[in-house]
Structure formats: structure tokens, C-alpha cells
Amino acid sequence: MDIKEQMKEIMDASVTCDKCNHEFVIKEESIMKEKMEVKGLKFDLIYFYCPSCKKIYRASIQDRKYYLLVEELDKARKQVRDNFGTFDTTKANKLNKKLKKKSNALKNHVLEMNDKFSGEFAFFVDNKGNRTIEYIENDDIN
Numbered sequence: 673m674d675i676k677e678q679m680k681e682i683m684d685a686s687v688t689c690d691k692c693n694h695e696f697v698i699k700e701e702s703i704m705k706e707k708m709e710v711k712g713l714k715f716d717l718i719y720f721y722c723p724s725c726k727k728i729y730r731a732s733i734q735d736r737k738y739y740l741l742v743e744e745l746d747k748a749r750k751q752v753r754d755n756f757g758t759f760d761t762t763k764a765n766k767l768n769k770k771l772k773k774k775s776n777a778l779k780n781h782v783l784e785m786n787d788k789f790s791g792e793f794a795f796f797v798d799n800k801g802n803r804t805i806e807y808i809e810n811d812d813i814n
């Protein structure tokens with residue numbers, strides 16, 4: 673599964689920036705990927721940003737475990753597909769259960785990561801003009 677496939681639901685959607693009220697459409701090329709390391713954790717931040725005020729909107733946080741779970745989910749999906757039409761219902765039930773389990777594991781991991789990184793990601797420009805993304809912890813939540 674590549675990023676484009678994963679981002680299908682948000683692609684071509686019109687969104688209004690909650691910081692500056694600018695309305696913009698999320699295009700394929702709007703989806704960015706940045707390698708990050710925060711709290712000792714390495715992950716890819718998948719995001720898009722408001723073209724007006726540059727506020728970053730996170731699409732997802734993808735760490736090693738995330739990719740592993742996606743891979744396992746894809747594998748389980750393929751097993752279900754391969755078994756389709758064999759009329760082996762016992763196996764079909766087993767595979768469907770497995771698929772559901774893998775799907776839940778991925779969902780839970782995504783929730784966990786969003787929980788862990790409940791703050792905000794924002795652009796920073798250093799004195800050399802390099803643009804980086806920093807994570808800002810949300811102090812309001814305790």
C-alpha cells in the first residue's frame with residue numbers, strides 16, 4: 673500500500689484551515705512525507721499544509737510497527753482473496769477472523785500513536801533558511 677492509496681479518502685477534499693479560514697483542496701501533490709525523530713521514536717509524518725498560513729495537518733504517523741502491521745494486514749487480505757471461491761468455509765471464517773484482528777491491531781496502533789503525539793507539528797525556518805518540521809507538545813492537555 674503506498675501513501676496515495678492510503679490517502680484516497682482525503683484526496684480532492686476541500687478543507688477550511690481552522691487557523692486562518694483559508695479554503696483549499698487537497699491534491700495528490702499536497703501529500704508530503706517527512707522523516708522525523710521525536711521522543712526517541714523514528715517515524716514518517718504524512719501531512720499536508722495550508723497554503724496560506726502553512727499550518728500542518730497530519731494525515732498519519734507511520735513508524736516501523738505501523739509498516740509492519742500494514743504488511744501483515746495486506747498479507748491477511750491476500751489470503752482471504754486467495755481462499756475466495758475454494759468453498760472452504762472453515763478456512764474462510766478463520767481467515768476473516770485473522771483479517772479483523774490485523775485490521776484492529778493497525779487501528780489501535782494508529783490511535784496509540786496519535787495519543788502519544790497529541791501535540792502539533794509545525795514548520796520552522798532556521799537562520800540558514802532551512803525549513804524543518806518540529807513537534808510541539810500540547811501543554812493544554814495534562
Ligand SMILES: [Zn+2]
Pocket residue numbers: 689690691692693694722723724725726727
Ligand atoms: Zn491556514
